[in-house]
Amino acid sequence: MPLNIDIQQILLHMLNFVILFAVMYFVLYKPVKAFIDKRDACFREMEEKAKKDLDDAAAAKSEYEEKLRGAAEEIRTMKAEAQKDSREDADKIRSDAKKEAKEILNVAKLKAEHDTEVMIKNANSEICELAQQAAEKFVIDNTADAYDSFIHSAGISDKD
Amino acid sequence: MTKKRKAVSIAVFAAIIIALIIGIAATARPDAVKEPINEVMKDAVLHETGRINLFGELRVNPALISAYIVSGILIAFALVVRIFVIPKFTLVPGRFQYLLEKGVGLFTGLAKQNSPQKTQFIGGYIFTAGAYIFFGTIFELFGFQAVTVSGHSIALPAPLADINGAIAMGFFSYGVILFGGLINNGIKGMFHALKDFTLPVSMSFRLFGALLSGALVTELVYYYSLTSYVLPVIVGVLFTLLHALIQAYVLTMLVSIFYGESSEKKEKAEKPEKIKKEKRRKTV
Numbered sequence: 001m002p003l004n005i006d007i008q009q010i011l012l013h014m015l016n017f018v019i020l021f022a023v024m025y026f027v028l029y030k031p032v033k034a035f036i037d038k039r040d041a042c043f044r045e046m047e048e049k050a051k052k053d054l055d056d057a058a059a060a061k062s063e064y065e066e067k068l069r070g071a072a073e074e075i076r077t078m079k080a081e082a083q084k085d086s087r088e089d090a091d092k093i094r095s096d097a098k099k100e101a102k103e104i105l106n107v108a109k110l111k112a113e114h115d116t117e118v119m120i121k122n123a124n125s126e127i128c129e130l131a132q133q134a135a136e137k138f139v140i141d142n143t144a145d146a147y148d149s150f151i152h153s154a155g156i157s158d159k160d
Numbered sequence: 161m162t163k164k165r166k167a168v169s170i171a172v173f174a175a176i177i178i179a180l181i182i183g184i185a186a187t188a189r190p191d192a193v194k195e196p197i198n199e200v201m202k203d204a205v206l207h208e209t210g211r212i213n214l215f216g217e218l219r220v221n222p223a224l225i226s227a228y229i230v231s232g233i234l235i236a237f238a239l240v241v242r243i244f245v246i247p248k249f250t251l252v253p254g255r256f257q258y259l260l261e262k263g264v265g266l267f268t269g270l271a272k273q274n275s276p277q278k279t280q281f282i283g284g285y286i287f288t289a290g291a292y293i294f295f296g297t298i299f300e301l302f303g304f305q306a307v308t309v310s311g312h313s314i315a316l317p318a319p320l321a322d323i324n325g326a327i328a329m330g331f332f333s334y335g336v337i338l339f340g341g342l343i344n345n346g347i348k349g350m351f352h353a354l355k356d357f358t359l360p361v362s363m364s365f366r367l368f369g370a371l372l373s374g375a376l377v378t379e380l381v382y383y384y385s386l387t388s389y390v391l392p393v394i395v396g397v398l399f400t401l402l403h404a405l406i407q408a409y410v411l412t413m414l415v416s417i418f419y420g421e422s423s424e425k426k427e428k429a430e431k432p433e434k435i436k437k438e439k440r441r442k443t444v
Contacts, residue, residue, distance in 0.1 A: 028238040
């Protein structure tokens, strides 16, 4: 044949390649590809799981945000109520304090009046007493002088 | 080392080299005739003279022996990997596992890209063909020696540098394409591939021509003593590596494209009469 083409050698080459193909396909290519596919499936599953987890997390986040919004509203309401209560309490305390202060003032006023009366009474009695004492002293002093002059005039001395 | 000792050493080595060269020249046989360049080239192309005995029965071209050696090495490698490496594969690959996966992934990707219908079989085929062409072409770099029938020593060439190997590869690839068409699209698919009947010839001769051109350039470079120093290291290695890569890529790409075309499911085109009838019905 031209160009040294030999059918037998072509067939020998083909036989060689068929054997090589069979071995390489079943022994090397298929197991490696199976492993790659398995790993891809594993990663895909992991990715799907991660995606699902992310979706769940996003849903939970939105739920919590909703709850937080509700909680903020509730807090606002409670705060308003508390402020209202505290304002009422403060008003009540203030009015009570005013009332008490008024009572204390009245009592103090009454006591002051009573004390004044007592003081005036005491002062009057003290003045009377002092006047009496002064009168007594005056009388005694005047009486002693009269007696002494009498004695002196009578000539009676103390040496006697 | 002193300058004097250095000079003496250089002089001794120079003298030995000169003496050896003179000896070689003096012992040259006057009857040894150098093979003319056209004979060397013809032998590189046709392998008519340097035949090798196979199993003591057949006289084959040296490329067939190369093909068997390359296949043997690849099969041994595949078995070792299958037994010792693949069972230890991990989710996070090591260097060797990464290399294997990259090789398999490369050809699987090529198959998926060009023939998305059936990727498993064609992926395996182009993986094997690519590995065979690549390592078969690199094989000639090692210069393994074999003894011809006439008793001469010969460096084993690349398996596909023999036209018989290239024809086998081309026709087998064409057979795979026909088979793909037949399996996936029935007789019609096979006929579609049969239309490209020049394909096996073109594939065979492309392979043969590409690999042969590298071999011829290397032979030429080696033939003349002036160019046989240093230059073959660059030319031979570079040509071989480039051919290994390019031819492996070209053949696998072509096979996957043609396989994809022949195995592609074609939707049946509606007959014009049916369309007319449907239109009439709609108008009524």
